[in-house]
Amino acid sequence: xxxxxxxxxxxxxxxxxxxxxxxxxxxxxxxxxxxxxxxxxxxxxxxxxxxxxxxxxxxxxxxxxxxxxxxxx
Amino acid sequence: xxxxxxxxxxxxxxxxxxxxxxxxxxxxxxxxxxxxxxxxxxxxxxxxxxxxxxxxxxxxxxxxxxxxxxxxxxxxxxxxxxxxxxxxxxxxxxxxxxxxxxxxxxxxxxxxxxxxxxxxxxxxxxxxxxxxxxxxxxxxxxxxxxxxxxxxxxxxxxxxxxxxxxxxxxxxxxxxxxxxxxxxxxxxxxxxxxxxxxxxxxxxxxxxxxxxxxxxxxxxxxxxxxxxxxxxxxxxxxxxxxxxxxxxxxxxxxxxxxxxxxxxxxxxxxxxxxxxxxxxxxxxxxxxxxxxxxxxxxxxxxxxxxxxxxxxxxxxxxxxxxxxxxxxxxxxxxxxxxxxxxxxxxxxxxxxxxxxxxxxxxxxxxxxxxxxxxxxxxxxxxxxxxxxxxxxxxxxxxxxxxxxxx
Numbered sequence: 214x215x216x217x218x219x220x221x222x223x224x225x226x227x228x229x230x231x232x233x234x235x236x237x238x239x240x241x242x243x244x245x246x247x248x249x250x251x252x253x254x255x256x257x258x259x260x261x262x263x264x265x266x267x268x269x270x271x272x273x274x275x276x277x278x279x280x281x282x283x284x285x286x
Numbered sequence: 287x288x289x290x291x292x293x294x295x296x297x298x299x300x301x302x303x304x305x306x307x308x309x310x311x312x313x314x315x316x317x318x319x320x321x322x323x324x325x326x327x328x329x330x331x332x333x334x335x336x337x338x339x340x341x342x343x344x345x346x347x348x349x350x351x352x353x354x355x356x357x358x359x360x361x362x363x364x365x366x367x368x369x370x371x372x373x374x375x376x377x378x379x380x381x382x383x384x385x386x387x388x389x390x391x392x393x394x395x396x397x398x399x400x401x402x403x404x405x406x407x408x409x410x411x412x413x414x415x416x417x418x419x420x421x422x423x424x425x426x427x428x429x430x431x432x433x434x435x436x437x438x439x440x441x442x443x444x445x446x447x448x449x450x451x452x453x454x455x456x457x458x459x460x461x462x463x464x465x466x467x468x469x470x471x472x473x474x475x476x477x478x479x480x481x482x483x484x485x486x487x488x489x490x491x492x493x494x495x496x497x498x499x500x501x502x503x504x505x506x507x508x509x510x511x512x513x514x515x516x517x518x519x520x521x522x523x524x525x526x527x528x529x530x531x532x533x534x535x536x537x538x539x540x541x542x543x544x545x546x547x548x549x550x551x552x553x554x555x556x557x558x559x560x561x562x563x564x565x566x567x568x569x570x571x572x573x574x575x576x577x578x579x580x581x582x583x584x585x586x587x588x589x590x591x592x593x594x595x596x597x598x599x600x601x602x603x604x605x606x607x608x609x610x611x612x613x614x615x616x617x618x619x620x621x622x623x624x625x626x627x628x629x630x631x632x633x634x635x636x637x638x639x640x641x642x643x644x645x646x647x648x649x650x651x652x653x654x655x656x657x658x659x660x661x662x663x664x665x666x667x668x669x670x671x672x673x674x675x676x677x678x679x680x681x682x683x684x685x686x687x688x689x690x691x692x
Contacts, residue, residue: 216632217589217625217658242588261589261625265654283661 215260217283220244220269223276227252232273239268287496287519290333292375293511294492297469301461303476304488308377317358320376322351327379330357331491335519336367344371347379368522380488385478386447387411388459390466398426399466403441403459407478421445429467435460454487455479469507470500527602531581534594541587541618543595543626551576553643553684554599554608556592556627558583562613562673569677570609575684578605586618592626593633600634600641607643609680614669620647620655628662639663643683646676 222245226232233253236245242262245253269277289297292310299305307324310333311317321328332344339345344366346357358374365371387407393400404422406414415422423444427437438459442452458479466474473495480490501508505515518524524532527548535544542558553575557566563582570577579599583592599608610627612618624645631638645659648669659666665683667676 216629258590261629264619264622281657283658 215257215282217281218260218263219280219282220255220260220263221278221280222253222255223273226273226276232276235272236269236277239272241266241268245269287498287501288335289494289496289511289513289519290335290372291331291492292333292373293513294494295489296511297494297507298461298465298476298489298492301465303458303461303492304486306378306380306488306490308375310373311358311376312373314355314359314362317374317376318351318355321348321354324376324378328354329377329379330354330361331375331377332361332364332366332371333373333375334366334369334371336369339366342366380480380490381483382478382480382490383483384481385490386455386481387414387475387477388455388462388479389473389475389477390459390463390471391473391475393424393426396426399429399463401425401427401437401441401459401463403445403455405445405447407480411477427463433460433463433467438463450485451481451487458487458489465494469494469504470497471495472497527579527598530598531595534591534598537594538588538591540591541583541585543581543583543587543591545582546595546598547580548602549577549579550604551578552604552606553680554578554602554605555581556583556596556599556608556610557581557612559612559615559618559647560584562611565613566609566611566673566677569674570681572674573678573681575677575681578602583612583623584615584618586622587626589622589626589629592623593630596627596630597634600631600636607641607680607684609643609677610645610647611673611676611680612647612649613673615647615649617650618647619650620652621658622651622655623647624655624658624664628658628664639665643680644676646671646673 230251233247236253237247241264242259244255244259244263246256248254295305309320311320327349330346330348332339343364344361348354348357354376361374362371385408387404389402390399402424404411404414406418406421423441425437425441435456439456442455442459447455462474471494475493476489478490479487481487525548528546531544531546535542555577557563567577567580628638631641639662642664645664645666656666
């Protein structure tokens with residue numbers, strides 16, 4: 214169970230197979246994976262490994278959000 | 287990693303160091319056959335990776351194969367400093383007229399290798415250096431340029447040795463220095479070198495230590511010497527805890543989080559960074575603390591790896607709290623370490639605020655890391671608190687735990 218990081222992916226991303234594939238390729242800690250139907254999903258056990266590199270956010274502005282679960286306020 | 291005497295001698299023989307004839311025996315019967323093959327009186331020496339063999343009864347003399355068999359049987363069943371012999375070296379016994387000492391090691395202050403030579407060998411060279419300083423020579427040389435025999439000659443001649451002996455000893459010391467450089471040794475020692483009654487000069491005992499990190503570079507050589515890859519050459523076999531630590535480290539290529547050594551204290555340590563492990567371990571002890579373990583972390587281990595190491599340390603019976611401390615880090619992220627350690631503590635069923643005595647890892651991404659620590663109520667300090675002060679606070683906090691027996 215991830216304790217520190219949650220990654221939200223806009224359902225609209227599923228309509229863009231190229232973006233789905235790109236997200237899987239660019240994440241350095243394998244947070245994204247494609248299921249058998251080519252749909253993107255997050256890999257629960259890798260979420261806390263997130264390095265906050267923002268590559269996914271840069272690839273899908275406004276459609277992928279990285280949430281720091283420890284953030285104050 | 288230390289090489290056995292017989293391995294050290296095999297290696298030095300390749301460099302032209304004159305040695306007595308010898309054979310390694312793994313049983314009393316092999317020792318008997320070896321003695322018969324050598325002919326004449328022999329000396330039998332326990333093959334252990336520790337000193338004090340003579341005093342412990344691990345060196346015996348025999349004048350016949352039958353005596354050699356009996357002596358080997360005694361040696362092979364005699365543990366020395368807790369070590370079982372890996373065999374017995376059966377060597378022709380020679381009459382010694384004079385003993386010399388030669389070693390090459392690193393002078394960490396000079397940051398250069400140094401030759402140490404004495405014309406008073408066979409005994410503790412540190413004692414000779416104190417009692418007879420004029421009989422111990424030290425000559426530094428560069429590890430960056432090809433070794434010149436000149437340095438060996440200066441070392442030997444400095445003790446007053448001259449004539450044929452100067453030439454023979456220079457060749458041995460030069461060979462020792464070349465072996466030191468070629469095989470990434472941390473110590474190459476021959477004690478004693480003996481001048482025999484016939485005037486010849488031979489190395490009677492040898493002790494080589496190879497840099498642990500160089501094992502991969504010299505894999506072929508170690509195979510030739512018969513050193514198995516799984517042979518750690520440590521003073522004692524690894525404990526289950528230490529084996530588990532190595533498994534954690536091997537489980538993920540990212541960074542280092544393992545290399546644990548088990549102790550019997552109550553404060554678990556997650557420590558590291560540029561010599562920080564040794565400094566922090568000493569600091570805990572200096573503050574009166576009792577470490578449950580030594581370990582090394584660094585190079586930005588993954589969250590999963592740091593968590594696994596934390597769970598392992600907490601699983602050790604007797605561990606009451608852990609101290610998470612490093613030097614100022616540039617290649618390890620503070621937030622990643624904070625995540626890993628907190629995750630490990632929670633997965634082990636504990637409250638991070640209660641179980642982590644102190645978290646002192648300043649450096650990259652520290653503000654992010656400190657935010658995580660605040661979220662979980664963990665007591666942390668930044669770089670303005672020295673490693674020694676952090677260690678002192680960890681020990682004091684452990685001692686002040688409610689309900690703790692003093």
